[in-house]
Structure formats: C-alpha cells, structure tokens
Amino acid sequence: xxxxxxxxxxxxxxxxxxxxxxxxxxxxxxxxxxxxxxxxxxxxxxxxxxxxxxxxxxxxxxxxxxxxxxxxxxxxxxxxxxxxxxxxxxxxxxxxxxxxxxxxxxxxxxxxxxxxxxxxxxxxxxxxxxxxxxxxxxxxxxxxxxxxxxxxxxxxxxxxxxxxxxxxxxxxxxxxxxxxxxxxxxxxxxxxxxxxxxxxxxxxxxxxxxxxxxxxxxxxxxxxxxxxxxxxxxxxxxxxxxxxxxxxxxxxxxxxxxxxxxxxxxxxxxxxxxxxxxxx
Amino acid sequence: xxxxxxxxxxxxxxxxxxxxxxxxxxxxxxxxxxxxxxxxxxxxxxxxxxxxxxxxxxxxxxxxxxxxxxxxxxxxxxxxxxxxxxxxxxxxxxxxxxxxxxxxxxxxxxxxxxxxxxxxxxxxxxxxxxxxxxxxxxxxxxxxxxxxxxxxxxxxxxxxxxxxxxxxxxxxxxxxxxxxxxxxxxxxxxxxxxxxxxxxxxxxxxxxxxxxxxxxxxxxxxxxxxxxxxxxxxxxxxxxxxxxxxxxxxxxxxxxxxxxxxxxxxxxxxxxxxxxxxxxxxxxxxxxxxxxxxxxxxxxxxxxxxxxxxxxxxx
Numbered sequence: 262x263x264x265x266x267x268x269x270x271x272x273x274x275x276x277x278x279x280x281x282x283x284x285x286x287x288x289x290x291x292x293x294x295x296x297x298x299x300x301x302x303x304x305x306x307x308x309x310x311x312x313x314x315x316x317x318x319x320x321x322x323x324x325x326x327x328x329x330x331x332x333x334x335x336x337x338x339x340x341x342x343x344x345x346x347x348x349x350x351x352x353x354x355x356x357x358x359x360x361x362x363x364x365x366x367x368x369x370x371x372x373x374x375x376x377x378x379x380x381x382x383x384x385x386x387x388x389x390x391x392x393x394x395x396x397x398x399x400x401x402x403x404x405x406x407x408x409x410x411x412x413x414x415x416x417x418x419x420x421x422x423x424x425x426x427x428x429x430x431x432x433x434x435x436x437x438x439x440x441x442x443x444x445x446x447x448x449x450x451x452x453x454x455x456x457x458x459x460x461x462x463x464x465x466x467x468x469x470x471x472x473x474x475x476x477x478x479x480x481x482x483x484x485x486x487x488x489x490x491x492x493x494x495x496x497x498x499x500x501x502x503x504x505x506x507x508x509x510x511x512x513x514x515x516x517x518x519x520x521x522x523x524x525x526x527x528x529x530x531x532x533x534x535x536x537x538x539x540x541x
Numbered sequence: 542x543x544x545x546x547x548x549x550x551x552x553x554x555x556x557x558x559x560x561x562x563x564x565x566x567x568x569x570x571x572x573x574x575x576x577x578x579x580x581x582x583x584x585x586x587x588x589x590x591x592x593x594x595x596x597x598x599x600x601x602x603x604x605x606x607x608x609x610x611x612x613x614x615x616x617x618x619x620x621x622x623x624x625x626x627x628x629x630x631x632x633x634x635x636x637x638x639x640x641x642x643x644x645x646x647x648x649x650x651x652x653x654x655x656x657x658x659x660x661x662x663x664x665x666x667x668x669x670x671x672x673x674x675x676x677x678x679x680x681x682x683x684x685x686x687x688x689x690x691x692x693x694x695x696x697x698x699x700x701x702x703x704x705x706x707x708x709x710x711x712x713x714x715x716x717x718x719x720x721x722x723x724x725x726x727x728x729x730x731x732x733x734x735x736x737x738x739x740x741x742x743x744x745x746x747x748x749x750x751x752x753x754x755x756x757x758x759x760x761x762x763x764x765x766x767x768x769x770x771x772x773x774x775x776x777x778x779x780x781x782x783x784x785x786x787x788x789x790x791x792x793x794x795x796x797x798x799x800x801x802x803x804x805x806x807x808x809x810x811x812x813x814x815x816x817x818x819x820x821x822x823x824x825x826x827x828x829x830x831x832x833x834x835x836x837x838x839x840x841x842x843x844x845x846x847x848x849x850x851x852x853x854x855x856x
Contacts, residue, residue, distance in 0.1 A: 341745060343741065343744065343745060346741070346744070371747045371748070371749055372747070373747075374744065374745055374746060374747040375746070375747035378745065378746060379745035379746075381738060381741065381742065381745075383738055385736075385738035385739055385741065385742040386742070387739055387742065387743070387757055387761070388739070388760075388761045389760065397743070397746070397748075397756070397757075398746040398747070398748075400756075401743075401746075401747070401748050401749075401752045401756065402747065447742065450742070450746065451745075451746065453746075454746055454747065
C-alpha cells in the first residue's frame with residue numbers, strides 16, 4: 262500500500278498526485294522500538310540535536326532525510342551510542358530502546374550494540390577473509406562451534422543477498438570485492454548476530470546505481486524481520502523504500518509521518534520546499 | 542594605472558635579464574648536479590667497498606682455516622697458541638642467546654605499549670609518552686652497557702645466586718630494553734594507520750574496546766608489527782657495546798644463560814682493541830666473523846622488507 266507512491270519517484274508526478282492520494286488506509290499501530298523524548302545533543306558548544314521527539318516502530322523502514330549538517334547522522338549514531346566516540350558529546354533527554362533509556366549509566370553499550378546493528382556510509386569490512394568478517398560478531402559473543410558458525414555465515418550471506426557471489430571464495434580477503442559487494446558483506450556481518458534493529462547511515466552513497474538498487478531491494482526484504490532506520494541524502498530512495506520519513510532541519514525534526522504523506526501532502530512548508538528540491 | 546603596470550613589468554623583466562646574464566649562476570647550475578651525483582656515489586661506493594673488503598679478507602681467512610671447521614666447529618679458541626680453533630658456533634650461539642632474551646623482553650612489552658598508545662591513550666598522553674620513548678632510543682649504547690654491568694647484573698644476582706658477573710641474561714635484558722622503544726614506536730605507527738572506520742565496524746556489533754584492539758586492529762597491523770620486530774631483532778644481533786661490557790669474553794657452546802658468553806660483535810671488539818698483528822689468522826678471523834654477522838643482519842632486514850610488502854593489508 263505504501264508502495265503506491267514508491268514507483269513514482271518523479272517529483273512532478275508526486276505533486277500532481279498530491280490531492281489524489283486518499284488520506285487514509287487504516288494503519289496498524291505497531292510496537293515502538295525506539296522512543297525518543299526531548300532528546301538534545303551537543304558537540305561541545307554546538308547544539309546539534311534539539312528536543313527530538315520521534316518514535317520508531319517495529320518492522321518499519323524509517324527514513325531520515327534532510328540537508329547536510331541537519332543532524333540526521335548524529336541522530337542515527339545516537340541510537341547505538343556510536344556518537345559517544347566523539348569525546349566532547351553531551352546529551353540530555355531520553356532515547357528508550359524497548360522501554361529502557363539507553364543513556365542510563367547502567368546500560369552497557371556492548372549489549373545495546375548487539376541488539377542494534379549498524380551499516381556505515383563507506384563499506385568498512387575488516388581486512389580479513391569474507392568468512393571471518395561474518396563470523397567475527399558471533400565469535401566475540403562467544404559462539405565457537407565451527408558447525409554453528411558455518412551455518413550463521415551462510416545464512417547471513419544469503420540474508421544479505423550475496424551468498425551466490427561469494428560462496429566459492431569465502432576464504433579470500435573481503436577487500437578484493439567491489440564496493441557494492443563489500444557493503445552487502447557489511448550488512449551480512451550485521452545480520453550475523455541477528456540484531457533487532459539495523460541502522461543504516463547513507464549506506465548507498467558510495468555505491469554505483471546497480472549496487473544501490475541491490476541494497477534497496479535488500480532493505481525491502483529485511484524489513485520483515487528487522488526494524489530499519491536509514492539515513493539518506495537521496496529523497497527518491499526514501500520514497501522508494503521507507504514506510505515512514507522524518508525530515509530533519511538544523512537539528513530539529515520538522516516533520517515525521519508516513520512516507521506517502523510526507524511526499525504527497527507535507528504539512529510544513531519547509532518539508533515541501535526540501536522534497537521539491539528548492540533547497541538542500 | 543595600466544601604463545604604470547606595464548612600466549613596472551618591463552623593469553622587473555630587465556632585472557631578471559640582468560641577473561640571468563651573470564656568469565656565476567650558470568656555472569653553479571651546471572656544477573651542482575655533478576657535486577650531488579658525486580656525494581650520492583660516495584655513499585654507495587663506500588658501502589660496496591666495505592662489502593668487498595669484507596669478502597676479500599674473509600676469503601683470505603678461509604685459505605688458512607677450512608670453511609667446514611669454521612661453520613660447524615663448536616670451539617672458538619683463537620688465542621690458544623699451539624692449536625687455535627676457529628669454530629664459529631659458540632659466537633653465533635652467544636649472539637642468539639642475547640637476541641632471543643632481548644626479543645622475549647622487548648616484543649611483549651613493546652607490543653603491549655603500542656596497543657596502549659594506539660588504542661587507549663588519550664591524544665594528550667600519547668603526545669607526552671611517544672617522544673619520551675623516542676628519547677630512550679637515543680641513549681648511547683655504552684650507557685646501557687654499564688647499566689647492565691653495574692646495575693642489572695647485581696640485581697639479578699640477588700635473584701639467581703649462581704649468576705656469573707659476565708653472563709647472557711643481563712645484557713640480553715638490557716638489549717631488550719634498548720630495542721623496546723623501536724618496537725613500541727613502529728608498531729604504534731602501524732596500528733594508528735588502521736582506519737577508524739574498521740574500529741567503528743567492530744564496535745557497532747558490540748565488540749568491547751579490548752576485542753577491537755586484539756582481534757581487529759592487531760591483526761590488521763600485523764605486517765607492520767612483525768617488520769618492526771624483525772628490524773629490532775636485527776639491531777639486537779648487531780648490538781656491540783652492551784654485550785662487550787656485560788656479556789664477557791668466553792665463547793662457549795652451552796645452552797645456559799647464567800655463564801659468561803661472547804658474541805660475534807664482542808669478539809671483533811676484543812681483537813680490534815687488542816694487539817693481533819696485521820696478517821695473522823686472528824686478524825683475518827674478525828673479517829670472517831664480521832661477514833657472518835653481516836649475513837645475519839642483512840637477511841633480517843630483507844625478511845622485514847619482504848614481510849611488510851607481502852603481508853601488507855589493504856584497506
């Protein structure tokens with residue numbers, strides 16, 4: 262149903278359909294995976310995220326769009342606390358993962374990241390064999406049995422739609438693969454520990470169109486089993502693959518709604534300006 | 542404005558033309574490359590000259606002593622007047638004992654220090670500690686030598702009463718301390734050049750800092766770390782002053798580390814500073830030992846080069 266719009270990424274078409282899309286099909290309210298309440302984040306003095314309120318639902322693909330520097334990457338990195346790698350970061354407010362505030366001092370960051378996987382902008386496989394890349398996660402979390410590992414590796418590579426391309430060279434270095442293949446290896450690495458949520462930070466920005474298409478198709482398949490949050494610069498991509506879209510601007514959430522609504526009848530003028538290409 | 546501009550331009554051009562016509566400049570232009578070529582050749586030629594002298598004098602030595610006696614003999618007694626023995630194995634063993642002990646000290650400590658500096662230390666700490674390590678690398682080896690003899694050996698004798706004044710253990714440990722900064726510094730460089738994106742990839746699947754350091758960064762930097770170790774061990778093999786002062790002058794073919802030894806380098810020092818006459822067999826023997834030592838260090842350096850090329854990770 263949401264895919265209605267998705268085939269039509271052309272913006273003029275979108276505008277003409279603006280009125281045509283009937284306001285509502287009944288949407289089922291899903292469980293909240295990430296509940297963000299009054300969340301603020303500072304890099305030193307710079308107030309990068311301002312009073313974010315955002316609920317990310319189970320088995321949704323949630324796209325985050327916005328111009329460069331709007332805080333979208335910062336937000337997604339806050340969800341698995343990777344943002345804390347920048348030493349000067351300060352936060353206030355809450356991000357609740359399955360009801361528990363991840364910024365609580367008692368929350369172990371490794372535990373969170375085992376549940377919330379991440380795929381980065383630039384493919385970053387380890388300089389190891391393809392097999393060892395996938396097996397790394399299960400191994401550090403204590404799975405040593407070779408047979409189980411073999412199964413995990415195959416399942417993850419199949420899950421990332423790259424098994425057929427690499428099954429005969431699992432022992433070769435992952436850096437011998439193309440950029441698009443490397444990115445799917447990184448997705449497989451993420452799937453290997455069967456996380457609950459997958460965060461994707463502009464996963465296709467370094468890829469060619471064909472590889473991009475493959476990753477997008479993959480996202481569609483993965484949403485049956487995972488909740489996905491994807492940051493993208495590419496509005497057509499957001500329209501094609503996401504169920505909900507959040508539009509960030511200057512560290513604030515300007516609008517957050519079902520993707521078809523955002524792209525057909527945005528409530529805020531700034532959203533409309535951005536998606537119609539007037540700025541950004 | 543425009544006419545002024547043109548005038549100015551002309552006058553600058555005139556000045557340039559004047560200076561171009563000066564004779565001295567032209568001569569210097571032609572002379573300098575020649576001087577530079579000569580200096581470059583001097584360094585290459587002296588090296589080649591040294592190697593050739595080494596080879597010729599070694600050849601002379603093998604006219605007098607059979608090469609199999611030299612390579613496989615287990616007794617090195619050049620000064621026993623009636624029947625001198627030139628079996629190099631005791632000297633090689635002495636060198637190896639010191640180098641192995643040095644490596645046992647320096648490799649774990651050096652790599653651990655590198656892991657700390659690259660993965661745990663804050664920028665500020667790293668900026669303070671790394672220069673200190675590099676200063677340690679600049680301490681003259683003679684200072685390490687009497688440090689071994691007058692401080693480490695007595696200290697070790699408290700622990701091991703059977704330890705002789707001259708032994709392999711004390712100089713081995715001190716040579717280890719000497720090469721430690723080299724391993725730490727070069728390994729730290731190798732680990733720091735592993736891109737952060739790879740660390741983030743591991744952290745994002747729930748790896749702890751230690752797991753990232755040991756299972757991702759260390760293997761990724763392995764080629765750099767191994768070549769730093771090989772280079773450092775090559776320095777340990779060639780190290781002279783520490784072993785001359787604290788190792789003793791008794792070549793022996795025993796595998797204990799508490800007794801006096803003699804290394805290849807220490808033997809050369811002993812003969813050079815003594816009064817072996819020109820043209821004697823003893824005189825030629827230092828060239829043979831020097832050549833043996835050269836083969837050792839050369840092969841270590843080639844090994845280091847090979848490892849860093851062959852196992853370089855691409856990321």
